[in-house]
Amino acid sequence: MNSDIKKNRMTDVTLTILKSDGTPLANQQVTVEQTNHDFLFGTAAFDLVPLTGGDYIGEEKDRAEQRAEKITALFNAATLPFYWARFEPQRGKPITEKVKNAARWCFDHNMVTKGHPLCWHTLTADWLLEMSNAEILQAQIDRIRRDVSDFRGLIDMWDVINEAVIMPVFDKYDNGITRICKEYGRINTIRTMFDIARETNPTATLLINDFDVSPAYDILVEGCLEAGIKFDVIGIQSHMHQGWWGVEKTLKVLENFERFKLPIHFTETTLVSGHLMPPEIVDLNDYQVTDWPTTPEGEERQTEQTIQHYKTLFAHPLVEGITWWDSSDGGWLNAPAGLIRTDGSVKPAYEELMKLIKGEWWVTPIKLMTNDNGEIQFSGFFGQYKLSFGGKQTLVAITKGKGTVISVEV
């Protein structure tokens, strides 16, 4: 295993197991088994909204349920959709309850949820166009306040603002959010959105997120931090429809953000298993194809690159999450970007990721004997573990920075 993964993701643990009377559980066999990662292995899980909303019936429903099972088997985090145009197509009629169903489903399936995004110029509400800039700003503020509040406890992680680098100069079509960002400036807009989100849910994890990995983005982050804005996580998109970045570029991008010493999420990771999108396409949305099949060669390439990409990111001390985008083929851009084919079968990249996330990077059940002091020692990944002994079970969290000498009372 990569020594950086060992260094940054694992720890040697000494667990002292005490009985309820405070005396050590000495010389007892204990089975230790990992049940979750602290690291967020996530996926865009928009499909859960129609599934949990009862929109699918018959075979379509069966297939969606099978996809959902495959998602929960591999991932521990889900990104749920809050695109304003779809979330509140008619002003005042948001689909809050539908998305809550999906969030509850994730909660029940031990998946951490993130809402994406609260403020973005793409897929924003058309009805903003009728308003003055002051009214648009107020509507955007109200929207954040309402949704972050409505979902508090179900969704406590948000992509607060998406693609702020291009936001005020985006010129493909007129939209309300570009208008206000142009008038108030990027940093002021970001500050307002973070202030409102933070005030509404002070314990939420709030991200800035962007596809731009040129110096413009890290300069924007620096400017925001200097202006006193608090980011919990820096989100970096990596839609690689035009080809894998490779390890060198990935590390270079990470290097640009390292000086902030903030957690980093790779929020939107795409590696296609079909032909690559031509390099001359600048805005990925411009590539419109009716058929973009997954191919055996493409799947082989996707598998290799996925392994490399995850290994590179999992080894980096600041990265705390990777979200795959989309889980199944035929989502955004009709791309073969999934780990699951349209027929519901899994691709080799899925299987290889499973071997990493629940294999090489996972503590499978081990049997240990406590010593006279009730201690066991093992080496494990940061995450949650189940201890079983004498018919009893207990959970214990092994968390970075929390110390590795833990007492468990049973």
Add this chain to the structure above:
Amino acid sequence: MNSDIKKNRMTDVTLTILKSDGTPLANQQVTVEQTNHDFLFGTAAFDLVPLTGGDYIGEEKDRAEQRAEKITALFNAATLPFYWARFEPQRGKPITEKVKNAARWCFDHNMVTKGHPLCWHTLTADWLLEMSNAEILQAQIDRIRRDVSDFRGLIDMWDVINEAVIMPVFDKYDNGITRICKEYGRINTIRTMFDIARETNPTATLLINDFDVSPAYDILVEGCLEAGIKFDVIGIQSHMHQGWWGVEKTLKVLENFERFKLPIHFTETTLVSGHLMPPEIVDLNDYQVTDWPTTPEGEERQTEQTIQHYKTLFAHPLVEGITWWDSSDGGWLNAPAGLIRTDGSVKPAYEELMKLIKGEWWVTPIKLMTNDNGEIQFSGFFGQYKLSFGGKQTLVAITKGKGTVISVEV
């Protein structure tokens, strides 16, 4: 004339001329003649250092003097060189007196001077490489304090920091300034350099300057302003060795900075009169040619584009200066970038600029009669004017925002 030039650069003036006893100089013929522009029509004038330093002799000196005459006939501003590697090749032995001679010469020839640059990763002192980052930072601070202080009164305008967008990620070769910018961050580095320059000469005009005209630069400016750094002028380079930007791109670049409502200088404007540099060159310094001749077709293209470029910028309300780079052929990159050929003759672009700066945009002597109240009225460009009547002369400044009803006591 372009209506924006009329609107942004000219004003209708009412001058009341009073005699020393306070009564109006009634019904008297007055000649009004412009003697300078407020707008800075500048040029890189590095050649003045060897010229005024006595480095040229014989014919070489004659040619340099002729070039200098042509410069002063056209321009009212000069950029003087402070590249650290050349200004202080040996630590503690700066060529202060030599550059002072050039600055005094400019002062005597009514040219406003600017020092370029105080902090830059290119052409910085090699001897920084031996130091720790804390020592480099201190040396850079000391350098700014020394030079801004030494030249106070002679040079009161500075490119404080040059190319900060690329500064911390510049990777062509190791250098002291990239090292400190990487460690302390762009905004912190900029803040420090501006703080020191401002503190040393509080009345100086201080610029940030960059060739990067992507959103990275205006985002950096926004971040600095949010962090409380005060820029007097935003400097934009426009080295167009690979072809003229055209009006559309020029206006687009300006638009990105308009929201700051700060003065803008086009600090380094190049349009070559020979073949264009190939588009695949990314760092202009990589294009090394022994021969890059000026050509008749090239001079024609240069002329047309120069006229368009100056008209576009002179019409924009925020632009307050344009600096041509270099004045004569054979300077940086050995490019035919001059308005003067290597044989000392002027190119058509020089003549056309003269027709604009001292022609279309200039009030040539006009004879006016004062009325009973001693008033004359005329329309003029912001700048300095000479009034002549009855053997007497006086100067009057017509400055933006200072009102256009002026009393002159004679």
